[in-house]
Amino acid sequence: xxxxxxxxxIDEIINKAFSRSSNIVTRKRRSRNATFKFKEIEKVxxxxxxxxxxxxxxxxxxxxxxxxxxxxxxxxxILADSASVRKDLLAMRRAISSxxxxxxxxxxxxxxxRDTDEIAALRSEAYGxxxxxxxxxxxxxxxxxxxxxxxxxxxxxxxKDYTVVFAGFPNVGKTxxxxxxxxxxxxxxxxxxxxxxxxxxxxxxxxxxxxAIDTPGLLDRPFSDRNEVERKAVSAIKYLAxxxxxxxxxxxxxxxxxxxxxxxxxxxxxxxxxxxxxLVQNKIDMESEELDVDCRISAKLGTGVEEFKAYxxxxxxxxxxxxxxxxxxxxxxxxxxY
Ligand SMILES: Nc1nc2c(ncn2[C@@H]2O[C@H](COP(=O)(O)OP(=O)(O)O)[C@@H](O)[C@H]2O)c(=O)[nH]1
Ligand SMILES: [Mg+2]
Numbered sequence: 068x069x070x071x072x073x074x075x076x077i078d079e080i081i082n083k084a085f086s087r088s089s090n091i092v093t094r095k096r097r098s099r100n101a102t103f104k105f106k107e108i109e110k111v112x113x114x115x116x117x118x119x120x121x122x123x124x125x126x127x128x129x130x131x132x133x134x135x136x137x138x139x140x141x142x143x144x145i146l147a148d149s150a151s152v153r154k155d156l157l158a159m160r161r162a163i164s165s166x167x168x169x170x171x172x173x174x175x176x177x178x179x180x181r182d183t184d185e186i187a188a189l190r191s192e193a194y195g196x197x198x199x200x201x202x203x204x205x206x207x208x209x210x211x212x213x214x215x216x217x218x219x220x221x222x223x224x225x226x227k228d229y230t231v232v233f234a235g236f237p238n239v240g241k242t243x244x245x246x247x248x249x250x251x252x253x254x255x256x257x258x259x260x261x262x263x264x265x266x267x268x269x270x271x272x273x274x275x276x277x278x279a280i281d282t283p284g285l286l287d288r289p290f291s292d293r294n295e296v297e298r299k300a301v302s303a304i305k306y307l308a309x310x311x312x313x314x315x316x317x318x319x320x321x322x323x324x325x326x327x328x329x330x331x332x333x334x335x336x337x338x339x340x341x342x343x344x345x346l347v348q349n350k351i352d353m354e355s356e357e358l359d360v361d362c363r364i365s366a367k368l369g370t371g372v373e374e375f376k377a378y379x380x381x382x383x384x385x386x387x388x389x390x391x392x393x394x395x396x397x398x399x400x401x402x403x404x405y
Contacts, residue, residue, distance in 0.1 A: 069218045072128040073121075075208045077201050080121045084114040085194060100183060107190040108177050115170035118197055119163050125211065126159060130218065136225040138306035145299045146217035146259060155207040155214075162200050169196045222256040222265060229392045230278040230307045231379070234286035234335045235314035236323045240349035241281045242266055243366035244314065248376060249279055260300035261285065272383050275392065280307070290334050301338050309388055311335065311344045312379065315360060318353035325358065343382050347375060 088110040093102060130139045132153045143149045173193040180186055224230065233241040246253055249268025258265045266281040285293075285301055293301065313332050317325065336344065346360040352368050362378050364371035383389050 069128065069130065069215075069221060072215050072218065073124055074212055074215065075121075075125055077205060077208060080118055081198055081201060083121070084117040084197070087117060088113040100181070103183055104177070104181075104186050107186050108174055111170060111173055111177065111190055111193040114194065114197060115166050118166055118201065122159055122163050126156060129156060129211075132156065136227065138224070138226045138303060139221055141303045141306055142221045142259075143214070143218060145303060146220070147214040151210060152214045155210045158204060158207040159211070162204050165200050166197055169193060169200070217259065220257045220259040222258055222267065224256070224267065224278055224280070224307060226306050227392070228278050228307070229275065229309050229383070229389055230280060231310045231312055231383075232286065232304060232308040232339070233279065233281040233312050233314065234331075236316070236328060236331060237283075237287050238322060239314045239316040239328075240366045241287070241314055242283075244312075244347070244349065244364070244372075244375075245279050245281045247366055247369070247372050248379075253279075253281075256280075258282065258300065260296050272380050272389070275389075277383065278307075279312075286335055287331075289331055290338065305339050308339045308342055309386065309392075310379070310382060311339055311342055313344060313346055315346065315348045315358055316350050316355075317348050317358045318350040318355040320350070320353060321355075325356065343386055345375075345379055345382055 091106050091109045091113065093105055093109075095105075097105060130136065130143065132140065132143075132149060140149065143152070170193065173189055173196075177186055177189050180189065233245055235241055242253075245266055245268055249270045251269055253266045253268035255264040256267045261282070261284045263283045265283070268279045269276050270279065271277065282300075282304060285297060285304065290298065290301070313335065315325070315328050316323070323331075332346075345362065346358075348355075348358045348360045348363045349366050351363050351370065352365040357363070362371055362375040364375050366372065
């Protein structure tokens, strides 16, 4: 989602601005001096325009640090020093204003001058000032480029997306069930804290897109066993989760005791905001202990999967947050039926 943020290269911006503006053509017939003056003024204007457009391209594609998405901002806070990124972006805005101010002042002076040498000198003064304004940004640019590296790793999902989060110990069948639930093959989205990324699929409830995510290595372990980075990664998921699907394995082959699994459930619940929870017992095709849950399934054989989908859909439809979300997205559905 943020991949379109360009990498800033000051030399490139300067070269582009000055070389393109040197190709100005004019068809209007003027005296030689007037043509010269016209072109020099155009160079001053056009190069400023090119420079500022390049800077705006970065600013506009950066997540807004004022009213941006809470999940994205939380991620940015974890991954980079967002307070300093804010300052760097502000410095860029100031540079844009300085360039524009310089341009308008020098343009005015150029209009008053006739002597071609003086005009050329003013044009070169403008170029010099533009360059030095840009060069004074070099530290900010370096910081912004570094922050960009982190930002492009943020999964393309936001707080506004209604999201079902899968949790449970490793091997209980989270990924198996996720792929049964979603209409599209789950994609692996990058998640900077895990080497594996997160599994992300979508399905539809009442014409609305719902995301389902499985976070390998994160919501599958007691919180106390997690390192600092993983804790932060979990804290970011809090902003996404609308429903928690917790999967138990009660089969004889289970790697964890039932008590451990309930304790992980409590642990996971306490890390998320107050969201509806669906308890699922998987692997009932194997000899297993019957647990007190909402759905008993075999993701492998498909037993109970349709019932699980119906149950989950019902939970989602009863969720006030989903109603609000539907109202929010109703007008901006991407796929038009026409
Ligand atoms: N017998 C049986 N095996 C299952 C079932 N669901 C998943 N598995 C197997 O359990 C293993 C772990 O499943 P996976 O979905 O990767 O678990 P995750 O680690 O929680 O994502 C895989 O070998 C699956 O084939 C089930 O309902 N019955
Ligand atoms: Mg998995």
